[in-house]
Amino acid sequence: MNFISEDSIEGVTISQRHAPPSHYIFKIQSFSSLAKNHIERYDSGDFESGGYKWKLSLFPCGNKKKSVTDHISLYLVIADTSSLSFGWEVNVSFKLFLLDQIRDHYLTIEESGGRYRRFHGMKTELGFSHLIPHTTLFNPSNGYLVDDTCVFGAEVFVSKSKGIGGECLSMLKEAAKFTFTWNIEKFSQLKEAYNASEPFIVGDYKWHVLLYPKGDAKGKNHVSFYLVLTDSSTLAPGLKVYVKNCVRIKNQSSTSTTIEKEANNWFTKSAPNWGWPKIISLDTLNDQTKGFLIKDTCIVEAEVTVLGLVSTLS
Numbered sequence: 001m002n003f004i005s006e007d008s009i010e011g012v013t014i015s016q017r018h019a020p021p022s023h024y025i026f027k028i029q030s031f032s033s034l035a036k037n038h039i040e041r042y043d044s045g046d047f048e049s050g051g052y053k054w055k056l057s058l059f060p061c062g063n064k065k066k067s068v069t070d071h072i073s074l075y076l077v078i079a080d081t082s083s084l085s086f087g088w089e090v091n092v093s094f095k096l097f098l099l100d101q102i103r104d105h106y107l108t109i110e111e112s113g114g115r116y117r118r119f120h121g122m123k124t125e126l127g128f129s130h131l132i133p134h135t136t137l138f139n140p141s142n143g144y145l146v147d148d149t150c151v152f153g154a155e156v157f158v159s160k161s162k163g164i165g166g167e168c169l170s171m172l173k174e175a176a177k178f179t180f181t182w183n184i185e186k187f188s189q190l191k192e193a194y195n196a197s198e199p200f201i202v203g204d205y206k207w208h209v210l211l212y213p214k215g216d217a218k219g220k221n222h223v224s225f226y227l228v229l230t231d232s233s234t235l236a237p238g239l240k241v242y243v244k245n246c247v248r249i250k251n252q253s254s255t256s257t258t259i260e261k262e263a264n265n266w267f268t269k270s271a272p273n274w275g276w277p278k279i280i281s282l283d284t285l286n287d288q289t290k291g292f293l294i295k296d297t298c299i300v301e302a303e304v305t306v307l308g309l310v311s312t313l314s
Helices: 032-036 134-138 282-286
Strands: 012-017 024-028 047-049 052-059 071-079 089-100 105-111 117-120 125-133 150-162 167-184 200-202 205-212 222-229 240-249 259-268 273-281 298-312
Touching (some): 047 150, 089 125, 222 282, 240 273, 259 273
Antiparallel strands (some): 024 150, 047 052, 071 125, 089 105, 089 150, 200 205, 205 222, 240 259
């Protein structure tokens, strides 16, 4: 007989045994009808082994994608991979079986030495493109096809599996951009340590501005300004938002001396706000000749551009 393992380096081991497969038996009646009805591939139902779901994939006329036409092709397929974590790997030693119904024993086909093969996202099926020649299968004296019925089987032994972390960086081809203008009236009467603006939406995320009229702990004798990702506590784990943040303290007398600060930052659940503790000194702000505080009103602009996102792969 001619048995050839797909992608096999060390070949295969073919043996016989009386014990049936431990994990799955796949019986096909009216086998010849598969070809007559143009069924090129048939996938069995799922079965479980080692904490994973598997199935057998049978090509009764051979796997044409592998240029096989004179053999049966049979593969072990890991099923339901959508529930597995990104980067999953499952190392498996498996055997495929074909029942000799005359002598009541199973032909057993496996990798030489029972070596383990690796299933992963780019390789979800492994097996034998040339499992058995059609001439061997259809020869009545071999006992593999009796009354147009044949029986296949599988044993799957999982050695170990592992998953790795990962993330996806998506830079936006068309960046989401919005300029928020905040007219802060009665600036000198602000009593709170900080004041929050109304929220605004940029790139499907809600933002607001925090302004410390007398500076925060790092901004003594200055105005402190921060852009805040409002709903950061609800962000998915690992999500990061890459933002270009441009803030302006408008000079209401001359646009040429408007104070402008710019930075690019990653906003995350643990780092939801970025800004400047010393955007303008209180002396400069309160100097009426400078034009930043007119009629006790300060005008702040926040130009927010969402440039990209990072999300975890799962």
